[in-house]
Amino acid sequence: MGCRLPYWVALCLLGAVSMDPGVIQTPKHLVTGTTRSVTLKCKQHLGHNAMYWYKQSVQKPPKLMLAYNYKNLFENATASSRFLPDRSNNSQLDLQIKALEPEDSALYLCASSKGTALHLxxxxxxxxxxxxxxxxxxxxxxxxxxxxxxxxxxxxxxx
Structure with missing residues (x-):
């Protein structure tokens, strides 16, 4: 019987203390094994109608994953059914990642704004x-x- 080393996936969320904690992400950091599922939560109390999830891999700029305006998804750049967003209300956008893979290790950032280009x-x-x-x-x-x-x-x- 061979020895199998488990793969670990590190999911980091912006954990720095902000002057205005208008957007709150939980958990602040997470290390878990592959094949598991996790839910990243993002809540804002600024009254914004648009919310976004970004993924920043090591030594790369952040890349937009998901964008919602109110409860309408208008950008889904994940190209994977393993990433499941949940916008149950206008102040929260959760992201469930199923069957974690090593390439999911990254910094995940959540943001909000008053509107989108659709409202300009x-x-x-x-x-x-x-x-x-x-x-x-x-x-x-x-x-x-x-x-x-x-x-x-x-x-x-x-x-």
């Missing part, structure tokens, strides 16, 4: 003479499309 008002813009409304490099895009998918490179130049 469009301001008037001066266009060059002869340009057609909604045209952009040969692609027709409306302001609504740009707001629905601001990551679309064809929409990023549309005004």
């Amino acid at each position: 008002q469009l301001l008037p813009v001066h266009k060059p003479p002869g340009s057609k409304p909604g045209s952009c490099g040969g692609h027709q895009r409306s302001a609504q499309h740009f707001l629905e998918d601001p990551r679309d490179p064809r929409a990023s130049c549309c005004l």
